[in-house]
Amino acid sequence: MAYRSSEKTRQKKDAKRTAMMQAAMKVFAEKGYHAATVRDVVKQADVAIGTFYFYFPDKETLFTYLYEETADFILQSLQQATSGSADFETKLKATMQSYLNIAAYEPAVIQLLLVGGVGAVPSLHEKRIQFRERLAGAWQRLLREGHEQGVLATPQDLRRSAEYIAGGIDEIVLTLLRLPNPNTDVATAELIQTTLRLVGYQAAE
Amino acid sequence: MAYRSSEKTRQKKDAKRTAMMQAAMKVFAEKGYHAATVRDVVKQADVAIGTFYFYFPDKETLFTYLYEETADFILQSLQQATSGSADFETKLKATMQSYLNIAAYEPAVIQLLLVGGVGAVPSLHEKRIQFRERLAGAWQRLLREGHEQGVLATPQDLRRSAEYIAGGIDEIVLTLLRLPNPNTDVATAELIQTTLRLVGYQAAE
Amino acid sequence: MAYRSSEKTRQKKDAKRTAMMQAAMKVFAEKGYHAATVRDVVKQADVAIGTFYFYFPDKETLFTYLYEETADFILQSLQQATSGSADFETKLKATMQSYLNIAAYEPAVIQLLLVGGVGAVPSLHEKRIQFRERLAGAWQRLLREGHEQGVLATPQDLRRSAEYIAGGIDEIVLTLLRLPNPNTDVATAELIQTTLRLVGYQAAE
Amino acid sequence: MAYRSSEKTRQKKDAKRTAMMQAAMKVFAEKGYHAATVRDVVKQADVAIGTFYFYFPDKETLFTYLYEETADFILQSLQQATSGSADFETKLKATMQSYLNIAAYEPAVIQLLLVGGVGAVPSLHEKRIQFRERLAGAWQRLLREGHEQGVLATPQDLRRSAEYIAGGIDEIVLTLLRLPNPNTDVATAELIQTTLRLVGYQAAE
DNA sequence: CATGAATGAGGGTTCATTCAT
DNA sequence: AATGAATGAACCCTCATTCAT
Structure with a gap:
């Protein structure tokens, strides 16, 4: 008896859900978890407050999901x-x-990941720590390759270097994002050079 | 006949004020700006809630002041x-x-400065940015000295390197603070070595 | 040319309507008026929420109707x-x-009548009072017959006795319904004996 | 350093608390648990909504407490x-x-006990059942005395009779409370006579 | 000075109801 | 007929702030 949920309807719903998540992303990125209200989000998405709870179970779950996805x-x-x-x-x-x-x-x-989830709910704090660890882990894997290729300075604690890099980059990125017209290319080039020095890179002969 | 609070009274008042600020520091560092309540602070300081408003105009001002002082x-x-x-x-x-x-x-x-005020009130956001800039500035001044002594790699944007250092250190510090018994000495030594590499330090002959 | 819903269609509609009312009865009996939601009802009936409002004008009307019918x-x-x-x-x-x-x-x-509508909407309160009065009325009519047959104790206010009986029975019924395997037969026999005593029954010679 | 909480202040607070509980009692008795809102209560008590939560932890706890106390x-x-x-x-x-x-x-x-807590929160449902059982228990104890004095009809299940009595009385009481000027004395006399018949009372010689 | 009772704006969430498809 | 996405009033509760004592 159930009417086939026309593909069009489904797509529209998905689109709206996505739009709402983007709205939420923006608001959370700007204000952080606590300062952002559900009312802020629905205003940004231009829907009624009930609509929020039609698409998401609650504020915390949405934020957690958004954070993980990001x-x-x-x-x-x-x-x-x-x-x-x-x-x-x-x-x-x-x-x-x-x-x-x-x-x-x-x-x-970036804003969401770096500032949106600080000082928030405990479950979120945990997620943030996990993200930082995974981010450092990504850099660490790269460094390990360099180490195996014999192009990095030794001795060095690759984990700690990876954390240094992750933190250093984010500091610079946040500074850049505060500028009206950030010149990302120059910053990228410099970050590369600085990071190569940081790990004591010596090109293989 | 003008009243003048005797020196003793003033000291006592200052002591209480200091005690309350320490209590506030602890609470804000643990919970962050939004999650910490004025009641948490006064409970920690073991005073009544009215007393808080005798010493500080409001929560935001206290936090701002605390942040600046720290x-x-x-x-x-x-x-x-x-x-x-x-x-x-x-x-x-x-x-x-x-x-x-x-x-x-x-x-x-450290907790207060690094996580306590993120995603909080706008006035606080400003303070946080100022702090990061001044922190980078401190490192930048040091790097400039190194540059003048000719012991640093050139070319490099000293400002950017300073930011990199500031961010990298904090990332590692936050990781350390999560450990039960952090070995600060080893971390310090490594941070020094890594930073020297980062800036391309070459000891003068 | 006037439309007329074919007999078959009407029956089908009535069947659905009945099914929904049974679903509603179950939900209201279990949770009571306030705690039961329209969504609970449509879920129990396995229809969409819009369907509910096709068959019934609103929650209150349905409940009232259900209550009256019951x-x-x-x-x-x-x-x-x-x-x-x-x-x-x-x-x-x-x-x-x-x-x-x-x-x-x-x-x-029974659950619906005795507990489902207590403390609910004013219009419902009225219905409940009416039900209690009619229930007492039913007993009262029976007692009047007994009185006319001269088998009841006098003097007694038949109305008040009828209320006593109605209330006493329901108290016992509710107690029974809380048991997993209520022995209704024994309870019935006892209720009969007790009620006969209550009205001072003396078999005619 | 703590100021002695002057006895006067304490008494005033207690008085207010009592006043608020009476206000709550009235509202809950009239509307039942679900239909009564915290705003109804504070309006009745003529205080702000925050005051409610200064005196009581939440709506449910207050109601439970009120119910138990009553x-x-x-x-x-x-x-x-x-x-x-x-x-x-x-x-x-x-x-x-x-x-x-x-x-x-x-x-x-009476209203609170009989209608205020029906169809409410599960914890409350439990309390209501307990009350009915204790009420029946009270009558049962009285009947047992009568049984020991040999003035009651045998055989009869004293528990069931006790429940019958409890339910019957409440039905009549609720009817009385609906009248503008209930004649309690007559009702009492009749209830006594009816109850004596119900238990098959035979005065000892 | 210090207290804590009192306030009420505002936050997260629920749910009866509507209406375009 | 039937659907379910969308709405928003209203609920419970928190918490920064005030002020009479």
């Missing part, structure tokens, strides 16, 4: 940049490129 | 480490030592 | 038991039998 | 009436007197 997106982007067979320097450049690209074209993504 | 404390500590006449390496070691010391013995100070 | 059903059952020509004792036994039978086989009916 | 009050009143050494008839009269007195002078107490 974190996965970033980490996969980095993963992609480091996969394949290439030398350390090439991969590092690609990775940095990738990260800065996201920062340039999807600033809310 | 930021000043950190920045002055770094300043002290870099003042005097010594070579670049010595000063960098002293600075790093100083920062990590604070993290080790006054973790709340 | 009340009528009970009262008619009692009526039937007391109709015909028989002596007081026989009729009382039949009436009690009838009531306890409903409680045993259609507990939701 | 139940205890009623049960203790009955207890008092049945204690002491007197014959069965005297005690039954006293008990009935006591119950009807409360109904006459504190109708909200």
Whole structure:
């Protein structure tokens, strides 16, 4: 007896859901978890408050989901940049490129991850820690390759270097995002050079 | 006949005010701005809620003041480490030592600055940005000395390197603070070495 | 050319309507008026929420209608038991039998009437009062017969005795319904005896 | 340093708390748990909504507490009436007197117990069941005395009779409370006579 | 000075109801 | 007829802030 949920309707619903998540992303990125209200989100999405609860179970769940999805997106982007067979320097450049690209074209993504979830609900705090660890882990994997290729300074604790890099990049990215017209290319080039120095890179002969 | 609060009274008042600020620091560092309530603070300080509003105009002002004071404390500590006449390496070691010391013995100070005020009230956001800039500025001054002594790699944007350092250190510090028994000494030594590489340090002959 | 819904269509519609009312009865009996939601009802009936509003104008009206219908059903059952020509004792036994039978086989009916509509909407409160009065009225009619047959103790206010009986039975019924395997037969026999004593029954010689 | 909480202040607070509980009692008795809102209560008490939460942790807790307290009050009143050494008839009269007195002078107490907590939150449902059981228990104890004095009809299930009595009385009481000027005395006398018949009372020679 | 009772704006969430498809 | 996405009033509750004592 059930009417076939016309494909069109389904698509429309999905589109709306996506639109609402983007609205939520923007609001959370700007205000952070606590300061952002559900009313802010629905206003941004131009829907009624009940609509929010039609699409999402509650504020916390949405934020957690948004945070995880965003974190996965970033980490996969980095993963992609480091996969394949290439030398350390090439991969590092690609990775940095990738990260800065996201920062340039999807600033809310970065804002959400870096400031949106701080000082929030405990379950969220946990997620944030996980993200930082996975982010450092991504860099660490890259460094390990460099180490195996024998192009990095020794001794060094690759984990700690990876954390240093992750933190350093984000500091610079946040500074960039505060500028009206950030020159991402120059920053990327400099970040690459600085990071190469940081790990004591010596090109193989 | 003009009233004048006797010196003793004033001291007592100041002591209470200080105690309340320490209580507030602890609470804000643990929970962050939004999750911490004024009631949490007064409970920690063991005073009535009305007393809070005798000493501070409101929650936001207190937090801002606390944030500024804490930021000043950190920045002055770094300043002290870099003042005097010594070579670049010595000063960098002293600075790093100083920062990590604070993290080790006054973790709340670091927590407050790094996570306590993120995603909070707009006025606070501003303060946070200022702090990051001043922190980068402190490192930048040190790097400039190194540059003038000719011991750093060129070309490099000292400002950007300073930001990289500031961000990298904090990432590692936050990781350390999550551990039950962080070995600060090892971390400090590594941070120094990594930072020296980052700036392309070459000891003068 | 006037449309006329074919007999078949009407029957189908009535069937659906009935099914939805049974679903509503179950839900209201279990949760009571306020705690039961329209969504609970449509879920139980396995239809969409819009369908509910096609068949019923709103929640309150449905409940009121359901309550009335159920009340009528009970009262008619009692009526039937007391109709015909028989002596007081026989009729009382039949009436009690009838009531306890409903409680045993259609507990939701009783639950709905006794607890489903308490503390609800004003219009419902009115209905509940009416039901109690009609229920007492049914007993009162029976008692009047007994009085006319001269088998009841005098003096007694038949109305008040009728209320006493109605309230006493329901108290016991509700207690029974809480048991996993209520022995209705024993309870019925006891209720009959107790009620006969209550009205001071003396078999005619 | 703590100022002595002047006895006067304390008393005032207690008085207010009591006033608020009475306001809550009235509202809950009139509307039942679900239909009554916290705003209804604070409006009745003429205080702000925050004041409610200063005195009580939440709506459910208050209601539960109110319900328990009221139940205890009623049960203790009955207890008092049945204690002491007197014959069965005297005690039954006293008990009935006591119950009807409360109904006459504190109708909200009865309303709360009988209708206020029906169909409410699960924890409350439990409380209601407990109350009914304790109420029946009170009557049962009285009947047992009568049984031991050999003035009651045998055989009869004293528990079931007790429930019958409890339910019957409440039905009549609720009817009375609907009248503008209920004549409690006549009702009491009749209830006593009817109850004596119900239990098959035969005065000892 | 210090207290804590009192306030009420505002936050998250529910749910009866509507209406375009 | 039937659907279910969308709405928004209203609920419970929190918490920064005030002020009489």
